[in-house]
Amino acid sequence: MTSDARNPRACILGTGRALPAAPENAAPADAPLDGAATEASAGNERRRAAPGEKTSDLATRAARAALDAAGLGPRDLEMIILATSSGDAPMPATAVYVQQKLGAELIPSFDLSASLTGLLYGLAVANQFVAAGTLRHVLVIGADLLSRRVDPRDRAAAALFGDGAGAVVVGPAAGDGRGILSVSLRADGKKADVLQVPGGGSAEPLTQERLADRRHTLRVNQPELRQATEERLGGQALAALAAAGLAPADLDWVIPHRADAHITALLAERLGCPKQRVIGALDGGSAAGASAGSVAIALDEALRDGRIQPGHRVLLCALGGGLTWGSAVVRM
Missing domain, CATH: 3.40.47.10 (Thiolase/Chalcone synthase)
Incomplete structure (x- = not known):
């Protein structure tokens, strides 16, 4: 099977997101910011994960929401791709923890590191598998807890990065032009x-x-x-x-x-x-x-x-x- 823009073979069947419960200000009130950091923080809050909350926790919540939206369950999945630059640990891949928490089958589950572009890289990989007919349902998650990678003394960076996860389920297109x-x-x-x-x-x-x-x-x-x-x-x-x-x-x-x-x-x-x-x-x-x-x-x-x-x-x-x-x- 091949895919083209007029007759897409793969589509997004469902989406989900997970954010930490409580938003926090991007930087302390006594830390004046300038340039891009000021613009990013104005009228906007960055959410910070609670102590003990892990990247895999947010990723799993977003994944469940996406599966529900797609009308599927974890055992319908054939692959899990997790785009992250802040996984639970250097090894193993955080995707295997998501697989475990979801209760998915023994399917390929791996991390992909492409920073903020990670979700799109993962979407490209999933699209190829589904469009070729190799796999039917692929879960793609983008999740990061960058608040734990930011130097707390670097207030400008703290104003730009927060925590959260989003997920999409990629599956076969219906032939109606959507995909x-x-x-x-x-x-x-x-x-x-x-x-x-x-x-x-x-x-x-x-x-x-x-x-x-x-x-x-x-x-x-x-x-x-x-x-x-x-x-x-x-x-x-x-x-x-x-x-x-x-x-x-x-x-x-x-x-x-x-x-x-x-x-x-x-x-x-x-x-x-x-x-x-x-x-x-x-x-x-x-x-x-x-x-x-x-x-x-x-x-x-x-x-x-x-x-x-x-x-x-x-x-x-x-x-x-x-x-x-x-x-x-x-x-x-």
């Missing part, structure tokens, strides 16, 4: 240091000195990250639209990994669509700082509150560490 129309992905390893956790791997095993230097926490070059977002996100969105045989005017909604006022205006201008069609952080409940979970969280929120209706064409896009970036066009 995954295109996925377009890119990466640039030359920019790997723009968003990274340098310590804790084989390059920098943790030592007392590196722990003291906070090398195990998130490092963000915010000016370069913002510049990359401005340069790459809109262009990749247009590439995904072209692959789907669509023009920007054909879109009903745009969901980026974060949608502060600047990014909203930039995407709307590049795509020639109203800013009101860009869904994200400023909508309130969406956890735009939840890294790999952000896009799926916003998608689920908009589906459940009725903004996204059956047949709507939705553009999903994200850029994160790697650098990685990508877009997907889906007809819901």
Whole structure:
């Protein structure tokens, strides 16, 4: 079986999300922020997981909600893909804990690391398996607890990242034109240091000195990250639209990994669509700082509150560490 934009073979059958119960302010009141951090924190709260709450806990909750929405159970699944940069432990993959907590069969379950673009990378993998007829139902989850990777002294980074999980169930399309129309992905390893956790791997095993230097926490070059977002996100969105045989005017909604006022205006201008069609952080409940979970969280929120209706064409896009970036066009 093959898939094309006019006759998609795979579609999103259901979505779900899970957020920590209590939102917290992005930074202490006595910590004035500037630039992107001020914009991100204005009128927006980042949710922090409770003590003892793990990435697999949020991922499992989001997965259950997505399965319920799809009218399926855990034993209907044939693969679990978990996109995360903050798993429960370095080894094993956090996806196996989700498999265990869901009560799924002994199916392939693995983690995928592509930072904020992880959900889209996972969606691309699931789309290939389902479109080829190899698998019938694949669960894709984006989940992160980046509040535990942020240096608490780095208030600007704390303003940008929070905790949350979003999930989608990918299955066969019904032949009515709805489904995954295109996925377009890119990466640039030359920019790997723009968003990274340098310590804790084989390059920098943790030592007392590196722990003291906070090398195990998130490092963000915010000016370069913002510049990359401005340069790459809109262009990749247009590439995904072209692959789907669509023009920007054909879109009903745009969901980026974060949608502060600047990014909203930039995407709307590049795509020639109203800013009101860009869904994200400023909508309130969406956890735009939840890294790999952000896009799926916003998608689920908009589906459940009725903004996204059956047949709507939705553009999903994200850029994160790697650098990685990508877009997907889906007809819901």
